Amino acid sequence: MKTLCAGFTIGVLAEAAGVGVETIRFYQRKGLLPEPERPRSSIRRYSDDDLARVRFIKSAQRLGFSLDEVGELLKLEDGAHCDEARSLAERKLGDVRVRLADLRNIEAVLSQLVTRCGSSHGAVTCPLIASLQGRP
The missing domain is CATH 1.10.1660.10 (Multidrug-efflux Transporter Regulator; Chain: A; Domain 2)
Structure with a gap:
């Protein structure tokens, strides 16, 4: 380059x-x-x-x-504060793992709803729409 x-x-x-x-x-x-x-x-x-x-x-x-976290990292960019940078990265990793767990739960619920949508026929209310409206 x-x-x-x-x-x-x-x-x-x-x-x-x-x-x-x-x-x-x-x-x-x-x-x-x-x-x-x-x-x-x-x-x-x-x-x-x-x-x-x-x-x-x-x-x-x-x-x-986030940009706030980036600001914290920029204060450490000389490379002499590895423990502090590691701490920030560990917190971020924890956040990512929580989000991944949330996404897996969302995936499971959506998968069930898609399956239910595929199995409903006729004038039955769409299971996905009913679920989002809070109906059984």
Whole structure:
């Protein structure tokens, strides 16, 4: 992958990071990405470090970290706080396991309802719709 030279525009930063310009601005408003100084009568320029930071944010989000959690991780990004990072990851893993259990329960209920829908014929009320309406 081609490395960008220091001093590129917000549009180039966004494209290189695979996000939109508004995402960059949003990260700045949330305090996740510093806003570079604007030289007099010029536009702001971003660095390779800014690009790495946006990529870090997106990678953490893909693992399910919220932006608040990403902010916590960014405070640890020097790599010297592995125990703290591990603690954050353990909490996230616990959350993921809870969500997986919830999804398995949803899958089981939907599977039963789909089966019941397939076995009802004629003018019988649809079991799925009846269930969602709170009827037996």
